[in-house]
Amino acid sequence: MTRKTKNDDFPHKADVVIVGGGINGCALAYQLAKRHVDVVLCEKKYLCYGATGRCGAGIRQQWSTRENTELAIRSVKMFEKLEKELKMDIGLRQGGYLIIIHDKKEMRQAEKNVAMQKSLGLNVSILDVDEIQDIVPILDTKGINAIGASFCPTDGHADPFKTTHAYAYAAAQHGAKLYKFTEILGIKKKNNLIDHVVTTRGNIKTNTVINAAGAWSKKIAEMVGVKLPNMPFRKEILVTERIKPLFKAMVISFKDGIYFSQQDEGQILGGIPIPEEKPGYITTPTFTFLHHMAKTLTHYAPSLRHVKVIRQWTGYYDVTPDARPILGETKGIKGFIQCNGFSGHGFMLSPMVTKILSDYIIDGKTPPILEKLNLSRFDDKKIKREISVVG
Ligand SMILES: Cc1cc2nc3c(=O)[nH]c(=O)nc-3n(C[C@H](O)[C@H](O)[C@H](O)COP(=O)(O)OP(=O)(O)OC[C@H]3O[C@@H](n4cnc5c(N)ncnc54)[C@H](O)[C@@H]3O)c2cc1C
Numbered sequence: 285m286t287r288k289t290k291n292d293d294f295p296h297k298a299d300v301v302i303v304g305g306g307i308n309g310c311a312l313a314y315q316l317a318k319r320h321v322d323v324v325l326c327e328k329k330y331l332c333y334g335a336t337g338r339c340g341a342g343i344r345q346q347w348s349t350r351e352n353t354e355l356a357i358r359s360v361k362m363f364e365k366l367e368k369e370l371k372m373d374i375g376l377r378q379g380g381y382l383i384i385i386h387d388k389k390e391m392r393q394a395e396k397n398v399a400m401q402k403s404l405g406l407n408v409s410i411l412d413v414d415e416i417q418d419i420v421p422i423l424d425t426k427g428i429n430a431i432g433a434s435f436c437p438t439d440g441h442a443d444p445f446k447t448t449h450a451y452a453y454a455a456a457q458h459g460a461k462l463y464k465f466t467e468i469l470g471i472k473k474k475n476n477l478i479d480h481v482v483t484t485r486g487n488i489k490t491n492t493v494i495n496a497a498g499a500w501s502k503k504i505a506e507m508v509g510v511k512l513p514n515m516p517f518r519k520e521i522l523v524t525e526r527i528k529p530l531f532k533a534m535v536i537s538f539k540d541g542i543y544f545s546q547q548d549e550g551q552i553l554g555g556i557p558i559p560e561e562k563p564g565y566i567t568t569p570t571f572t573f574l575h576h577m578a579k580t581l582t583h584y585a586p587s588l589r590h591v592k593v594i595r596q597w598t599g600y601y602d603v604t605p606d607a608r609p610i611l612g613e614t615k616g617i618k619g620f621i622q623c624n625g626f627s628g629h630g631f632m633l634s635p636m637v638t639k640i641l642s643d644y645i646i647d648g649k650t651p652p653i654l655e656k657l658n659l660s661r662f663d664d665k666k667i668k669r670e671i672s673v674v675g
Contacts, residue, residue, distance in 0.1 A: 297322075298323060300490065302324070303326060303504050304326075305333070306496065307631050313452065313455035320459075325461070327465075327466065330465070340441075341447075342632065343440050345357045346381060347401075348396075348400075348671045359632060366450070374450050375442050390539065395410065427583060441545060465484075468504065469484060477619060478490060494622075498600065512625070515563040518599075522577055522595065524551050524594060526551050537584075538673070540584075542674070556573070563603075602625055603627045604627055609627070609630065609637065610624055610625040612654045612658045
């Protein structure tokens with residue numbers, strides 16, 4: 285990938301300008317450049333500076349809404365072929381996701397979710413307590429009142445840095461120009477058409493801008509007078525020292541909000557929301573999180589109580605009112621494309637989302653999912669919320 289330092293060769297025009305060098309921006313640059321679109325990506329800091337470089341990078345297909353499930357299933361199929369396609373290691377590991385069911389109400393919802401997921405072709409099932417123990421032997425199923433769990437063996441994890449850089453490198457190989465330390469300062473339109481962007485390195489004439497700025501998407505949209513309902517929320521996460529291999533699945537509980545898995549190298553990685561977190565651009569890690577996470581994790585897996593935490597950090601969720609992404613063209617402004625609002629699951633959906641958006645930009649294809657996830661869905665106030673979320 286080129287890191288440009290001089291302004292002399294900075295492009296003055298492009299077919300498409302992408303704002304943001306996270307997983308979605310880089311995957312979009314690849315999808316577009318691969319099909320010969322003249323694309324420029326501007327990242328205000330460095331690749332993976334946003335949520336992508338701070339995330340758990342879990343990949344799961346077990347959702348409550350059809351749209352998220354469909355995007356996730358199709359993304360997993362792409363993740364499985366990505367190393368070959370991009371010719372680079374992305375650290376994909378498929379150890380499954382185990383979603384703990386604590387009571388009858390959760391069981392009814394899990395049964396409903398699993399039926400919908402199966403109807404879309406997903407290999408997923410509801411396990412009893414003994415089967416849970418086989419998959420994650422360190423779980424205290426009695427202590428956490430588990431009555432079952434849903435499990436999908438093809439869920440998993442990929443390395444967010446490797447995956448993003450693999451996309452970025454492949455994009456550059458296909459002619460995309462990626463500029464780090466280049467901030468978008470303004471977007472100008474003429475008669476409701478995108479006309480050019482203003483950056484810290486100069487202006488770029490373009491008729492298409494993709495807003496893949498994660499938690500900052502709201503600010504990018506404001507540059508053209510568009511109001512996004514997205515809110516930035518600090519999310520904390522920690523990693524422990526390496527211990528011997530104990531389990532391969534990601535464990536989640538919607539009731540307790542906790543998620544944790546063991547990395548290939550042996551560390552336990554996980555997070556939990558802290559009570560009453562308010563929206564805003566705050567990055568300070570808290571002792572409240574550390575305490576809450578340690579307490580809950582050792583409640584789930586008491587044998588981890590002697591394991592040392594080596595690092596905790598924060599990143600933002602870019603949260604929408606229905607916990608689903610905002611995708612596609614913005615009503616009233618031709619060429620202003622949204623790819624944001626991923627609300628904590630933007631890494632896992634990125635392969636398919638960026639493929640669908642690039643097909644829209646190049647061929648004008650508008651599959652139903654793009655219409656359902658358009659910003660305009662918030663106009664009629666009858667939104668369907670994704671409820672299978674942690675945090
Ligand atoms: C703690 C935590 C755990 C998570 N766990 C998971 C998980 O397990 N699985 C999963 O799928 N998702 C997870 N997520 C969510 C996931 O990280 C995000 O949804 C995803 O990374 C979003 O990628 P993105 O490329 O859209 O945005 P980002 O990665 O946030 O990238 C946006 C980029 O835009 C840049 N930018 C902003 N403004 C400008 C500007 N004016 N000019 C130029 N550049 C600009 C930023 O610097 C940033 O690099 C987690 C998030 C967090 C914080």
